[in-house]
Amino acid sequence: MDASIKKLARERMQGRCRVCPQCDGRACSGEVPGMGGLGTGSSFRANIEALAKVRLAMRCLHDAAQPDTAAEILGMKLALPVMAAPIGGVAFNMGAAPQNPVDEAAYADAVISGSRQAGVIGCGGDGVGSLIPECSFAAIRRAGGWGIPFIKPWEGDFLWQRLEAAAASGCKVIGMDVDAAGLVTLRLQGRPVSPKTPAELVEIARFVHEKGASFIIKGIMTVADACLAADAGADAIVVSNHGGRVLDGTPGTAEVLPAIAEAAGKRLSVLADGGVRSGTDVLKMLALGAKAVLIGRPVSVAAIGGGKDGVAAYIEDIRANLSSAMALTGCKNITSVSRSILA
Numbered sequence: 001m002d003a004s005i006k007k008l009a010r011e012r013m014q015g016r017c018r019v020c021p022q023c024d025g026r027a028c029s030g031e032v033p034g035m036g037g038l039g040t041g042s043s044f045r046a047n048i049e050a051l052a053k054v055r056l057a058m059r060c061l062h063d064a065a066q067p068d069t070a071a072e073i074l075g076m077k078l079a080l081p082v083m084a085a086p087i088g089g090v091a092f093n094m095g096a097a098p099q100n101p102v103d104e105a106a107y108a109d110a111v112i113s114g115s116r117q118a119g120v121i122g123c124g125g126d127g128v129g130s131l132i133p134e135c136s137f138a139a140i141r142r143a144g145g146w147g148i149p150f151i152k153p154w155e156g157d158f159l160w161q162r163l164e165a166a167a168a169s170g171c172k173v174i175g176m177d178v179d180a181a182g183l184v185t186l187r188l189q190g191r192p193v194s195p196k197t198p199a200e201l202v203e204i205a206r207f208v209h210e211k212g213a214s215f216i217i218k219g220i221m222t223v224a225d226a227c228l229a230a231d232a233g234a235d236a237i238v239v240s241n242h243g244g245r246v247l248d249g250t251p252g253t254a255e256v257l258p259a260i261a262e263a264a265g266k267r268l269s270v271l272a273d274g275g276v277r278s279g280t281d282v283l284k285m286l287a288l289g290a291k292a293v294l295i296g297r298p299v300s301v302a303a304i305g306g307g308k309d310g311v312a313a314y315i316e317d318i319r320a321n322l323s324s325a326m327a328l329t330g331c332k333n334i335t336s337v338s339r340s341i342l343a
């Protein structure tokens, strides 16, 4: 990422994010709200450590000189198998005005339209008040429905109202970050969230399908939950620990991904996030069984420091790095990436 974008983001984020040379959760342990991981920050760091342990087998004797990074996920054609993760709450997580002139609406627009400009798709976050989801839905609507709203596992009628509003954005995919059931801050703010039973998930998946959209469940960390998600009719899952922000002491996502992909990969699309910082990391996640990956914090930094063009340029950097990593592991295209490229 361009140094001037990082510098501006660092100033605007006022210590909420220090924009470290390596975004690895060490400097920001326990900073929630903020951009860090919860508690000791071990779940955030576990994501980074798990990916660092994965080694690629370098191969240079082949004809994959110009790899094709294009991918198709849930019927969507993407320039590379990457999405911008749903992140919201600019004022309390990334720094407020006047030092940070990027408000929630401008942020959502930068992520959604910057992703679209780079040939991928951006996701939108959710929160207690109406500001975060309304900005996300509006940005998606402005992008002609090219975005994925993620709704929290709210209790009662509120859940259906939010899902209805998400569908009205014109999107073709709707997600739910079921792991936000761990966000006690939401309950304290008077808007409860809770774990969803398999029966409730069946109803939610049916509702989303009736709106003509695919359904993603985000926050799956075990084979058992992946199978329940498939049983409930989800079209995809995201293997995710919410960037380490909901439960301290989880494994890194790259550790649990292979078993989950093995168990559920034939029944739904397995996506993954957590600690992905380069095209090489994207390739590692694909080799471990993911069909696509979501990138969180670095996209936020690009959006705050560089707006839509900053996001698009960051994703293009990832694409170029992925392409080079594919060439050096002998992968002609995304569908040919397999465990065999792991050392």
Ligand SMILES: Cc1cc2nc3c(=O)[nH]c(=O)nc-3n(C[C@H](O)[C@H](O)[C@H](O)COP(=O)(O)O)c2cc1C
Pocket (backbone or CB within 6 Å): 034, 035, 036, 047, 085, 086, 087, 088, 089, 093, 124, 125, 126, 127, 150, 176, 177, 218, 240, 241, 242, 243, 244, 245, 273, 274, 275, 276, 294, 295, 296, 297, 298
């Ligand atoms: C400040 C912040 C806010 C977030 N808000 C949401 C949200 O509203 N919905 C959601 O599904 N995930 C949310 N996440 C989690 C991200 O979507 C994603 O899972 C995580 O950031 C991926 O890890 P990475 O940042 O290491 O790439 C948030 C993460 C951060 C850092």
